[in-house]
Structure formats: C-alpha cells, structure tokens
Amino acid sequence: MITAIYPGTFDPITLGHMDVIRRISRLYEKVVVSVVMNIEKKPLFDIEERVELIRKAVRDLQNVEVSCSIELLSDFVRNYENPVIVKGLRNLVDYEYETTMAVFNKKLNPDLETFFITADQKYTYVSSTAVRQLALYGSDLSEYVPADVAEAVAKKIEYWRGTE
Amino acid sequence: MITAIYPGTFDPITLGHMDVIRRISRLYEKVVVSVVMNIEKKPLFDIEERVELIRKAVRDLQNVEVSCSIELLSDFVRNYENPVIVKGLRNLVDYEYETTMAVFNKKLNPDLETFFITADQKYTYVSSTAVRQLALYGSDLSEYVPADVAEAVAKKIEYWRGTE
C-alpha cells in the first residue's frame, strides 16, 4: 500500500485543496493531509484549528486522514507505509518552488518521491491568501472554501476586530 | 490496481526516461510505457524499433510493459485498469506543455489524471534530441542511453550515411 501525503499550511483549507484531496483519494488507498507550520507568518488559524477544519471538510472521504507535523516533512513521512508526497500546482511560481522542495526532500530521504498534479482551472485563482483578503472586505466566501470554513473565518475576523 | 501510463515519443529512450520508469515502477503495480506517434517530425527510429529498444531496456523490471498507441492518448488509456498518466518534467518548457496536455486529456476523458515527477538533476540535460545530435558527431553515448540503444543509434546513423 502506498500512502499519499498531501502537505500544506491550509490557512485555511480552500475548495482548490478539496478538489486535489478528492482526486488523489480516488487514486491512493490512503491519503494523509498534513498540516505543516509556517514559521515566518502569523497564521489566521492556529495549527489545531486548521486540523479541525480539514477534518470536518474531509469527513465523507473514508480513506483520508488529517494530521499535523512538527518535524521536517522528510522525517514525518517515515511514520507511514510507502509514503509519496503529492502536491498541487497552480502556476509557474508554484512549480519553481515545489520542484526545489521535491529535490530537497529527496536529498534528505532518497526514497521519497514527490508527485504533482495540476490544479483544476476552476481553482487556479483560489488561494488561502485570497481568502484571507476577501474576508477582510467582508466578501462572501462560499465559492472559495467549504461552508464550515467560511463560518470559522467570519468568526475569527470578528473576534480579531473585537480585540483591536 | 492503478496502471501508470508513461507516454512519450522515445526516439530513442534515454537514461533520463529509464530513471523515471524505474522510480514509478516502485510506486505502481503496473507501468505501461506507451510509444506515441509524433506526426510532425521524421523519427530516427520507426515506432516498432522504438518499442523493441524499450523492451530490451526494461526487461528486468517485472511490472513494466511496453506498447504503442495510434489512438488519442485519452482513448488509448481506456484499455487499462484505473489508468493514470505519469510524465517527467525537466524544465519550465516541459511544465507549460505538459500541464496544457493534462488539461486537454482530462477534458477528453474526465476521470483521467496526470501526475508529474521531476527529472533527476543528473538527467535534466539528457534529451532524445541531444542524443541524436551527439550521434551525428560520433560522440560516445554511454552516459545518455542504455548500451543497446547506443549501438542501435550508431548503426542507424551509419546506415543513413550509406544511403545518402
């Protein structure tokens, strides 16, 4: 059995991510969505909240589990049987960054392959960054994120405004 | 069972292709190397010769078979169980071309996913085109193609020179 590891910051998970998860869940017996830390930016949601939102979003996909990793990805994957990393590519900048990471991870763990799939055209303009910006303007998020996430983002923004 | 379809013109198969085949043969139960026609260029080897050279090159890989296709790729894959296309990416130009083809194939066959893997750094400069050019200068091909292919290329060039 191969385990597909789908890593990302998912701050928050979008319908673009969901499309990738659904597509790879049909092609691998087990998929692990793995939330990784991004040291450089203050996140909208903390790591446990992000895991929780993804769990809700993937609850109907039997072979998908969600976890978070505080190790290097190349070490984290060793917890799984025959792991491969799977990443979605939306554009050229993604391609440049992700292929460098793939070489880097293979250097650290020579058996570790990274497979890429192209984001569906409907979702190339959907990013967590875009979602956070739309949320600041109070825009409707229903075409960008799962319903539970839209609600959680709205609450989080409201909470932040209350504490300013 | 998923069948990984690895399509290409393979005129001739290189060590870069062999590296991709070996890597995907460890991650899929069955791999089909599929020689496709390239209508626009006169090939060095005809399609049967190319199939034969690949068969020799992959004879030690139990789960790899070789075939050729005269249909559209999106139709050809229907001959296999749960097919996915796998392609190697060497550079940006590959990326642009192959992601367009992936969208195109998915349009023609909505269940058909294309996965990409990055060529090993050792092989980014190895292409069938480079091999054909080196051959014209009589260069040693042993670092670019399997031994049987090096021999076949030399013979083919000699034959062409004889008939000019």
Next chain:
Amino acid sequence: MITAIYPGTFDPITLGHMDVIRRISRLYEKVVVSVVMNIEKKPLFDIEERVELIRKAVRDLQNVEVSCSIELLSDFVRNYENPVIVKGLRNLVDYEYETTMAVFNKKLNPDLETFFITADQKYTYVSSTAVRQLALYGSDLSEYVPADVAEAVAKKIEYWRGTE
C-alpha cells in the same frame, strides 16, 4: 474612434479566438480580425478560406470585420483609424512571444500600442494546433471550433486523404 486589430493565423478559428473577439467587440467600437500569413508552415486552410470561415463565425457581431494582410502588421494597421493591436494570452510562452512582438511593432510604428487580455480558463487548452491534431484522429470538434469550422475541417481532412 479606436480600432482594435486582432491579428492571428486562425488556421482554423477556435472557440478561444471567438471568446476574445466577443469580449473585445464589447469594449471597442470597431474590431478588425486580421488573418496574417505564416511563412514557415503549410496551412490547413488557405488564407481566403480562413477569412471566409471567420466571416461566418462573426456574422452576428455588428462591429467586427475580417480582413487579411500581406504587409507587415505595423504597416497594415495604418489603414485604420487609431489602431491598437489586441492579443489574447493563454500562457507563459504566448506572453514571451507576444511581448517581444509588441516591442518590435512599436519600434516600427511608435504610436502603435498592443493590449493583451488573458484567455478565458475554459479555453487555455484550445489551440488551432490541437484542433488539427484532433481532426486527424476523427475526434468530435464541437467543443473547440464553431460548427461551420468543424464541418470545414472534416471535409478538408477527407479531401487530403483522398489525394494522398
């Protein structure tokens, strides 16, 4: 009044081209679809046939006319009032090529600006090249070209086969 000149080889016109024409016909008082020669390749349709197919395709758009040019584009546009060139961009390779052409045309004709619009995502994989390849395999072309064009392509391929 500004005249939008939309140049291309259009061999044949696709639904992607049609989408661009429709969008610019709403934003300019006059649009001239201009068929240019491509010296390097043998076309599927000769230049008069291409003009004819485009004329049929745009017959409902009042402010769109069709012509062909045997001059340099930078000279051809001088036949029109306040001309600007408009081109669609599907991807990075288009971008590199077309921005070089824009600089080139401005050098030859300093008042001549080129505006670009991004192809609709539905059409990024639709190209005249793809249409010609699909036609060789006898595929249904109705999602790629206007109905009249699909018919003309089928006839042309049949005619070519008859003369081989």
Next chain:
Amino acid sequence: MITAIYPGTFDPITLGHMDVIRRISRLYEKVVVSVVMNIEKKPLFDIEERVELIRKAVRDLQNVEVSCSIELLSDFVRNYENPVIVKGLRNLVDYEYETTMAVFNKKLNPDLETFFITADQKYTYVSSTAVRQLALYGSDLSEYVPADVAEAVAKKIEYWRGTE
C-alpha cells in the same frame, strides 16, 4: 464611453507608471488612476499623500483623474461607466500575478475585463521598491520619479531619520 481604471499602490508613482498613464490616456476617453491599499506593508507615503503626488504628476493630462479605493477593486470599478482595468507588465512575475488577479476580478464581476500593456523597455527596471532603496542611499531619483515626487521622497526620508 469606456473608463480605463489603472490601479496600483503607487508608493510612490514612478516614471514607469507615468509612461503607462500617458499611453493609455491617448487611447481611452477617461482614465482613473486608483490608489489601492496594501494591507501587508507599511507604506512610505500614506494613501492621501500618494493621491496628491499623482494628482500633481498628471495635472497636464486632461482626461486623467485620481482616486483611492478602500473597497475590493471589483466593487470600486462599479462607480464608473463601462470600466476596464488596465495594468502594465514589466516581467514574468508581474505576468503571473496580474493574470491571476484578472481571473479573480472577473470571477467577482463577470463583465470586468483586464487589459495589459508591456512597460516600455526604458522602465522595466524602475519600480517603487527600487526608488525607496535608492532613496535610503541618498541617490539622485530624477530618472526614476517625477520631480515633485523626488523632493517629497527626500523630505520623507529626512523626516524619518529625524524621528528615529
């Protein structure tokens, strides 16, 4: 009448921006230079100062007006008659970013087209970022920004130094 909306952060406006404004002011009856907020970075000039500097810079162009927007751009443009967005492209990174924004804006406002023009070669290396860096080193800015802006930048840097 079409209104060309030219959005940007303009912190500060450069001679590259001025070249784009001048070129589009010849091709559209009305041009609106629209200063948008950039939430992520602390600006050199606040939004009112930027509007003021642009107003001075464009005072000789009769059909150009300047405004600022605190809404999403796709909503802001609804204040104008037949709006189209016009953006300058200096390089590939601009292209990737701006074409994604164009798709995004069209999604939020389906009638809203974005047209791109290529920056003049003389200005491809001129950016607001470069101007801010040169200013820190006390370099002469006269080839990068309008004279009023050069003076305002020098004063601003002096003021900052005084308050440190």
Next chain:
Amino acid sequence: MITAIYPGTFDPITLGHMDVIRRISRLYEKVVVSVVMNIEKKPLFDIEERVELIRKAVRDLQNVEVSCSIELLSDFVRNYENPVIVKGLRNLVDYEYETTMAVFNKKLNPDLETFFITADQKYTYVSSTAVRQLALYGSDLSEYVPADVAEAVAKKIEYWRGTE
C-alpha cells in the same frame, strides 16, 4: 590569458550580437566569435558567408577573431587557451535553452564554464529570425544589422527571388 568563445549561428549577425561582442571584448583579452552549424534549418547565408560578414563587422575590434566550428562546441574550445563560453540572454526562453546547453557542455568538458550576459534592452527584440522576416517584406534593416549585412541580405533575397 582567458579566451572568451562567443558561439552562435549568426544568420546573419545583428546589432544585438555586435553589442555583446563589443562588451565582452572590453573584458577579455581575446574573443573568438564562433559560427556553428544548425543542422535543422536551411540557412540564409552559408557558413563561409556568415564568417565573412562577421569579420567585416568586427574589423575594428583588435582582440576579436572569427572562426567556424564543425565539431561539438565542447571539443572546439580545446583549440584555445583557457576557454570560457560567453552567451547573451534576451529572455526566458533563451535562459532555459542556454542553461541546459551550459550543463551539457560542462558534462562533456568539466573545466568548461559558460558565462551569460543580459542583452541590452535596446536589442531584446532584435533577432536573426526577425531580420530575415523583415527582409522578406523589403523593410529597412539599418537599425537591426551592420550596414554591410543589410546590403548582403538584400542581395541574397533578390538572388533567391530571381531563382524561384
């Protein structure tokens, strides 16, 4: 002493090439402009004509010599003392192609380095291909190629027309 080898097809040499040659002739004691064959395309000028045109164009540059190579470039350079290859980059497509060639040449000759310089902005749109196309339309070539070359191109086109 380092010898800068500047290889290309130069069919014909342009003012963009001349700019690169002049710039590197100030930084290296010896520059060798090396005309290489391009097997795939029928050239406008044969290899001896191209060498001759370059010789005339560089006659005022004391440390520049011109030669042609029928070997692989990585072998040809062995005729010179401490050779380095120098190439001009006009755009992204050049970058992708030339960096692959640099790796390839270093593989064949591990001491052989390739240095790149960016084409002057004035010349990014000047290519031998553009010159050949302009010539077919009878355009003035004086801003694209040295005067002797402009004349030679005009004669060559006239000769071709006479023989058709």
Next chain:
Amino acid sequence: MITAIYPGTFDPITLGHMDVIRRISRLYEKVVVSVVMNIEKKPLFDIEERVELIRKAVRDLQNVEVSCSIELLSDFVRNYENPVIVKGLRNLVDYEYETTMAVFNKKLNPDLETFFITADQKYTYVSSTAVRQLALYGSDLSEYVPADVAEAVAKKIEYWRGTE
C-alpha cells in the same frame, strides 16, 4: 586585470556559494566576495560575523578577498580595478531578479557589466534560507555549508533559544 565582484547577503555562506567562488577564482585574477546588507530582514548573522565565516571558508583560495559594502553596489565596485559583477543563477526566479538588478546597476554605472553562471546541479536546492530552516529542526548541515559555518549556525541557534 579584471576584478570579479561576487555580491550577496551570505546569511550564511553555503556550499553552493563556495562552488561559484571556486569556479570564478579559476577564471579571474582577483575575486572579491562582497557582503551586502539586506535592509528588509533580520539576519541570522550580523555583517561582521558573515565576513568572518566567509574568510575562513575561502582561506585556501589565494586570489579571493572578502569585504562588506554599505554603499550601493554600483558605487562600491568603483573601489576596484576593472570590476565586473558575477552572480550565480539557480532558477528562473533568480534569473528574473538578477537580470533586473544587472540593468539597474548598468544604468547607475554604465561600464559595469554583470556576468551570470549557472549553479551546479548538485547545489540548486541549497540556499541560505533552506540552511536556516534545517538548523531550526536541528538537522545535520554538513552537506549544505562549510564545517565552520555548520558549527557557528548551531551555536547561534542555541544562543537564540537561551535568550527566548
């Protein structure tokens, strides 16, 4: 004599940088590794520490010296005889950024050329950023940086942790 100036932030110097330094030290009589400030980011090492670490790393290369610059690079180079800037390119994003900087520097100092060399394939995934991230996870750095640097990074991280 030409002086090759190799500028960078070097926070810290990596084996990729060392490879470039070694290669250019064989082709230029004098190489100056020049540490420049990066105003925007808090560095891991301050500028004097970085100079010191590079000095240790290059101590066996007779014609290499190390300095730091608080001026604009285009002014700093005037301290040296016949300066040229040399930069390594790892990928497309480097290419876009560095060619813009080359044009910018030439604008400020018209005699100043920038030469690029391609990073060795072994080092394309090695960056100072990657080193800093690996260090945070306590990973072994010996394949990324010189031994002295690995030690200094470990001490620095330990010190930071002690002061939190």
